[in-house]
Amino acid sequence: MxxxxxxxxxxxxxxxxxxxxxxxxxxxxxxxxxxxxxxxxxxxxxxxxxxxxxxxxxxxxxxxxxxxxxxxxxxxxxxxxxxxxxxxxxxxxxxxxxxxxxxxxxxxxxxxxxxxxxxxxxxxxxxxxxxxxxxxxxxxxxxxxxxxxxxxxxxxxxxxxxxxxxxxxxxxxxxxxxxxxxxxxxxxxxxxxxxxxxxxxVKWVPEDGYKNLKVVVELDSEIEAKTAAEQELKRLYKTLSTMRIVKNRGLQVGDVVVLDISATTVGQDGSEVEVLAAGSKGFNFDTEDGDTVVPGFLDAIIGIQRGETKSFPLAFPDSWKQEDLRGLPCQFTVECTELFYRELPELNDAIADKLLPGCTTIDQVKESLLERYTELEQTAKAQATDNAILDQLQKMIQVEIPKSLFEDQGSQLYGGKLLEIQSNMKLNEEQLEALSKPEAVREFLENQRENIECLIRQSFAVGDIFKRENLQISTDELVKGVESSVAEFKQLKQEYDEESIQAQVQEILEGAKVLEWLREHADVQYIIN
CATH class of the missing domain: 3.30.70.1050 (Trigger factor ribosome-binding domain)
Known part of the structure; x- marks a missing residue:
């Protein structure tokens, strides 16, 4: 020894x-x-x-x-x-x-x-x-x-x-x-x-500022229950259509077109450079989903016929989800390889069960969809509210973050990300070992430093409010939370330490209690984008 x-x-x-x-x-x-x-x-x-x-x-x-x-x-x-x-x-x-x-x-x-x-x-x-x-x-x-x-x-x-x-x-x-x-x-x-x-x-700026929170929550219009239910009904209705080949005319809104797309831009030396990320072969495009492509793309291809090629300039907007394409001017070349229109059945009670099993009328389909999406809207709205509150809280505190706490929080996030990758991609032992190396973790910590520190500040803010307001969680809540987590570990056949689970369950329950208190006391304004 x-x-x-x-x-x-x-x-x-x-x-x-x-x-x-x-x-x-x-x-x-x-x-x-x-x-x-x-x-x-x-x-x-x-x-x-x-x-x-x-x-x-x-x-x-x-x-x-x-x-x-x-x-x-x-x-x-x-x-x-x-x-x-x-x-x-x-x-x-x-x-x-x-x-x-x-x-x-x-x-x-x-x-x-x-x-x-x-x-x-x-x-x-x-x-x-x-x-x-x-x-x-x-x-x-x-x-x-x-x-x-x-x-x-x-x-x-x-x-x-x-x-x-x-x-x-x-x-x-x-x-x-x-x-x-x-x-x-x-x-x-x-x-x-x-x-x-x-x-x-933990120092609040201003002092006790959390007691007078004014939060603006931006909501995506797609989560609005009525709009979402109408879109889902439209999607379900389309699944009952029969696709027919378009003859003797060009592309119209409502058609489905298959495109081969290529794009080029001007390089630093003035030469033409292919933009691979903007190209696609066999791109299946529903023209009723025009908001999914670069602005101006749909207008540029309206009227195109099967076998025809069109070329036109467009620039990706600064808000484009792919960062490397934002603001990039491109010359697009598009070939129409297939062109279809939908032949839809009449939208009446006869197809209600096909749209949504168990329904006998179109009104019943609409009511069921609205009920479903109302629940989803409430969940999404609550989550967006919590996120906005937490984001504002972390901006209102000044706190020095200990190195060990940063590394611990970051490692937990990395571990969760690794589990997600493993479940989605079924990594082999060699790949898993490579992703688990210290240098891979360090790179993740550095790249995600801002997000990790934001989470830690949120954590300190929540913990401080829980103590300041003398909030409590019941023993029953804690026991049920631990039992649920342990059951999940057993179901996944993973090792666990019950004492650590209990500590973490207690912390998440405290966080939920704080958010409940803040929602009741905050001035929340919702904006639909």
């Missing part, structure tokens, strides 16, 4: 400390036993959503104490702890353990060694003199075990001043183990430094 590794010490104090009988070494009766971690790569889609309110509130010592992993044993004397505030939300705790506490830990180590050490000449149960026991174990081994015991006993006490503020997985013992050994050997005391990231202070 490796006893002098500072990395192992740090890992241990971030997770758990257990006393056990060693099987491969007699240097120390203590061993490190980390708990199973809840990693981003085992998060389900639901738990990925929970990360939007992933503010780590409990200190490591407080969380461990709550789960009986670390217990604050009483000390025979007070520690001397000096706090120093450092940049990036870090706190340095310089700890000095007095001699009397060190002696208590030494006695504990001797007692533990006495229980299991099989010293030649001393049958089981017979007391081994201390000097003989130390000589058998080795002075260095006893010293290492004592330093570990001192750390185990004093670290929870040293962390008391930052309990409830320290961020999980951010504690680092920066003093080397060898340096601690030297101090203990020469002075019979122990000194060590701990660096921990603490939850930053």
């Amino acid at each position: 490796e006893l002098c590794s500072s990395a192992s010490l740090t890992s241990f104090y971030l997770k758990s400390f257990v006393v056990s009988l060693p099987s491969t070494s007699i240097c120390s009766p203590y061993s490190f036993k980390p708990t199973k971690q809840f990693t981003s790569l085992t998060v389900s889609h639901t738990c990925h959503q929970l990360s939007h309110y992933s503010q780590r509130k409990l200190s490591v010592s407080a969380r461990a104490s709550a789960s009986n992993e670390v217990v604050k044993d009483p000390l025979s004397a007070d520690l001397i702890v000096k706090e120093t505030q450092e940049p990036n939300c870090r706190m340095r705790l310089s700890v000095e353990v007095p001699e009397v506490v060190c002696e208590d830990c030494y006695d504990r180590v001797i007692d533990e060694f006495t229980k299991w050490a099989m010293v030649p000449g001393y049958p089981s149960g017979r007391q081994v003199p201390e000097d003989i026991l130390v000589n058998y174990i080795g002075t260095e081994g006893v010293r290492k075990a004592t330093v570990e015991a001192i750390l185990k006993k004093t670290l929870p006490h040293a962390m008391s001043s930052v309990e409830g503020r320290a961020l999980n997985d951010s504690i680092r013992i920066t003093t080397s183990f060898s340096e601690m050994e030297k101090t203990y050997a020469s002075l019979n005391i122990l000194r060590y430094d701990v660096v921990v990231e603490v939850a930053p202070e």
